Amino acid sequence: MEKKYLFSPGPTMLPPEVLLKMAEPIMHHREPEFEKIFAEIREGLKYLFQTKNEVLIFTSSGTGAMEGAISNLLSKGDKALVVRGGKFGERWGEICKAYGIEFIPVDVEWGRAVDPEKIQEILKSNPSIRAVYTQASETSTGVKHPIKEIAEIVKKFENTLIVVDAITGIGVFNIPMDEWGLDVVISGSQKALMLPPGLAFAALSDKACKFVERSDLPKYYFNFKKELKSAQKNQSSYTPAISLFVGLRETLNMIRREGLEGVFRRHEKLAAATRAAVKALGLELYAPESPSNALTAVKIPAGIDGLKLQALFFEKFGITVAEGQDRAKGKIIRIAHLGYYERLDMVMVISALEMLLKEMGYKFELGKGVKAAEEILMT
């Protein structure tokens, strides 16, 4: 018998009841029924992003909203600061480059969190920086960056925004947008939102809206100003991915029923159990100091072929875990636990890891990882 399990940091496993809801006959996006769904979604997203402001929705992958956060906030000649501690930090730099925006990178060793002091130093000596681009959770390394601390620094610079790619942060750990004074927060549907890929989100502060007003970079499909106006009429500017909207209403309701605190606590528990299990097996975390609760990046021990381990996960157990990307390729595996995951899901993946490592000749006591996980999952 074949069963399949996703433990990749996007797409993630999806609730079957939501999949079936999305399989209902499609409705038209200019019907009152859709506008009602849109209105509910707007409220649900505000709750999820912890903001009173509008959360824009685009039919695209998360990268589309990242691009929009550059083309809609900056103007010709503006400078940016980019935190680069992984593949997605690098993406901020690539988008800046595509738009001719000069940026100062803060390069961070993969697996480490950025030091907010460095950001402060650069902002002080470069008053022309108009925005700081960072990740909340760097999906390629499993690191959580200190967003609250960065926001406190950026707040001191009146003409500078803080833009947070929280694609694997929102709905995983606490990122209270308004309370922390974040200007733009981005997410995507295929992560903690428990949906297929295809929707991207961008929440904007009042300060960010002012930058949108003056921005002169070219944009059309990812036009924040136009989308703000459309959203206020419970509409998208262009034909939206209707079925994903229908699913989104469902998953936002699931999140609301569990409550944000419950959602964060669950992710904290699953992540802590996974980390404890990994350590109990004698393995090392790739991001030991500031791990994200979205996923656990595990260093491949000496003598074990990382790509083979990843392949065996799928072959023997139908489990998709993520390999390392770019410079981390073959050096880590990434086990995700964001979205539709509960305690016993983690037991499964840890157990599979144990059986595979044993088979591959790695020395440890079978069952020790699961035991360490259980001790936390029981609390």
Added chain:
Amino acid sequence: MEKKYLFSPGPTMLPPEVLLKMAEPIMHHREPEFEKIFAEIREGLKYLFQTKNEVLIFTSSGTGAMEGAISNLLSKGDKALVVRGGKFGERWGEICKAYGIEFIPVDVEWGRAVDPEKIQEILKSNPSIRAVYTQASETSTGVKHPIKEIAEIVKKFENTLIVVDAITGIGVFNIPMDEWGLDVVISGSQKALMLPPGLAFAALSDKACKFVERSDLPKYYFNFKKELKSAQKNQSSYTPAISLFVGLRETLNMIRREGLEGVFRRHEKLAAATRAAVKALGLELYAPESPSNALTAVKIPAGIDGLKLQALFFEKFGITVAEGQDRAKGKIIRIAHLGYYERLDMVMVISALEMLLKEMGYKFELGKGVKAAEEILMT
């Protein structure tokens, strides 16, 4: 009992078996199984677009691919020619404007097809025009533009491309890309492809690829060059709308089983029947000279409130027909018949139209529209 029917030109009705296929547990887009699907889709799209070249796929609405066809083909200082005979023609102009591209509009009365001679004149006197942007089927008016004739003209200009928004043309009537020498052909998932909205397509000729190489306009998410490379590895550059890809394989297979000729013949028959019915009721077509087989735009007769008629369709019969857009608002209704539509679907919508018009006091003989349709549907 409530039943609902979509007769709008996107989204269109969807095959339930495809909806259920998309409701299966989601797979990861870097798995061999997904790459296999991607490879099949590439072949299916080449068949559908009648091209040997690559058809790029973007997770976005069709507008995203339209934007890409400007930002990836043109360079700073290039000029464009834009056929504007409806809302979507106007969109070409808006995108040009967003990118600082000067364009010469060929304004066409709504409901009429463009005269290719005008395009030839403008191209002759403006050698700096690098691309002609047009629709194959202008969804806002129900007009079919003479693409073959336009292509023959553009072909004479070595440094000029013909770019066709065939969002409601592909899979409806014959647009043989390679045979006619079209450089870029665009479509979207929620039209004849019988899927929810969320995917956009752009097929590129070799000549178009050369323009892509030299283009210097900013772009990131809609990057044709990058997407071409990814497609050749059966991958998307960014996380794709996986469930729509899964559905796309199914609907492309449906199209292949029916055969393009069968698909075109079916649309021709449904469209001819609808037009005959409308005329038999004494109504006028909005695009009498060059109607598109994707949809039939019908003029609202004097004394009838067009917006009320559209509202009653939904209220009394659960049918969504499209109203007129912008300057055609209240003046027409648009009845779509592209995608998952068969003969009796048209009987339903024509019958509903008869009953509603009768109720609203329009004078005609009940049943005459259905009779005229049947005479064609029987052939």
